[in-house]
Amino acid sequence: MMDHASSLGNKNKFLVFGCGFSGSYFAKTLKQFGCTVLESSRSKKKDPNCFVFDSTKNVVPSEEVFDGVTHILSCIPPDKNGNDPVLESLKSELKNLPLEWVGYLSTTGVYGNTQGEWVSEIDMPNPFQQRSQKRLNCEKEWLESDLPVQIFRLPGIYGPGRSTFEAIKNQKVRVIFKKDQVFSRIHVADIANAIIYLLKNKHSLKFHQIINVADDEPCSQIEVIQYCYDLLGLKMPKTILYKDAKNELSPMAQSFWIENRRVSNKLLCKTLGYKLIYKNYKEGLKNCFLNIQK
Numbered sequence: 001m002m003d004h005a006s007s008l009g010n011k012n013k014f015l016v017f018g019c020g021f022s023g024s025y026f027a028k029t030l031k032q033f034g035c036t037v038l039e040s041s042r043s044k045k046k047d048p049n050c051f052v053f054d055s056t057k058n059v060v061p062s063e064e065v066f067d068g069v070t071h072i073l074s075c076i077p078p079d080k081n082g083n084d085p086v087l088e089s090l091k092s093e094l095k096n097l098p099l100e101w102v103g104y105l106s107t108t109g110v111y112g113n114t115q116g117e118w119v120s121e122i123d124m125p126n127p128f129q130q131r132s133q134k135r136l137n138c139e140k141e142w143l144e145s146d147l148p149v150q151i152f153r154l155p156g157i158y159g160p161g162r163s164t165f166e167a168i169k170n171q172k173v174r175v176i177f178k179k180d181q182v183f184s185r186i187h188v189a190d191i192a193n194a195i196i197y198l199l200k201n202k203h204s205l206k207f208h209q210i211i212n213v214a215d216d217e218p219c220s221q222i223e224v225i226q227y228c229y230d231l232l233g234l235k236m237p238k239t240i241l242y243k244d245a246k247n248e249l250s251p252m253a254q255s256f257w258i259e260n261r262r263v264s265n266k267l268l269c270k271t272l273g274y275k276l277i278y279k280n281y282k283e284g285l286k287n288c289f290l291n292i293q294k
């Protein structure tokens with residue numbers, strides 16, 4: 001691990017926009033390597049490494065936040081009009097910085113529904129949901145920004161504090177069966193570490209502008225829920241058929257069930273050589289299980 005630090009160098013200064021679940025994990029991981037990392041939030045925090053950025057209220061960071069910045073990661077979703085909040089508010093500031101790298105967290109929703117077929121970066125995006133069309137629009141804005149952008153397309157993100165265990169605890173779990181339906185997913189630690197791996201090896205690896213970050217084993221939701229109940233030593237509630245559950249699901253939840261795809265990580269893990277920490281949901285959930293026992 002410390003090897004990453006020395007190669008990344010502590011002369012680098014990172015700004016992480018949108019320090020929610022993935023952004024704060026990335027920031028925390030980088031800090032362990034001795035990098036300077038400043039994190040944005042929409043509300044003021046006591047932490048001196050946090051700054052306020054809220055595109056909807058026009059609250060932008062002060063000039064000193066940008067001093068010496070070399071790297072930026074944006075983890076902020078599109079705004080309600082489908083524009084990118086960071087570019088909308090700060091594009092000209094960013095263009096005046098001597099940036100080495102800009103990362104953008106996107107979603108695999110841009111691929112649309114492939115009826116369970118594998119999707120890779122060479123497939124044409126075919127967004128089905130309106131929110132995925134907005135996302136593709138933001139990707140396009142970043143790609144056309146002339147900044148040194150790298151886009152990471154992510155499936156369902158989980159990790160300690162945000163996993164099926166929390167859903168079970170909060171009684172939010174519905175055991176739904178839909179024939180042949182799979183979901184892809186990624187542990188938050190692999191998002192952070194994959195990005196750091198690519199940065200560390202930037203000079204020896206071919207640069208790819210769009211990279212999927214997913215684990216090796218897309219699978220049904222039931223398998224995941226069953227595995228969590230097994231680890232907890234509890235009996236899984238009974239299964240409901242999707243057609244019977246559908247009308248009780250929120251529009252957002254329904255939207256996840258009407259798309260079915262397997263996200264390929266071959267570019268990241270075979271071509272570029274990143275070794276996943278959690279290669280499948282079992283490995284990742286064991287880590288989450290340890291966390292809930294603390």
Ligand SMILES: NC(=O)c1ccc[n+]([C@@H]2O[C@H](COP(=O)([O-])OP(=O)(O)OC[C@H]3O[C@@H](n4cnc5c(N)ncnc54)[C@H](OP(=O)(O)O)[C@@H]3O)[C@@H](O)[C@H]2O)c1
Pocket residue numbers: 017018019020021022023040041042043053054055056075076077078079085105106107108154155156157158
């Ligand atoms: N969750 C998933 O399963 C999933 C899957 C694929 C892709 N993604 C995408 O990947 C990215 C990271 O996901 P995540 O789940 O880690 O995100 P998250 O926890 O929801 O965090 C999003 C961050 O964006 C900030 N933000 C939102 N709107 C903003 C605005 N208008 N101005 C300034 N800041 C704003 C939030 O600020 P505050 O901290 O102040 O709330 C928060 O820190 C997001 O773009 C997400 O849509 C998520």
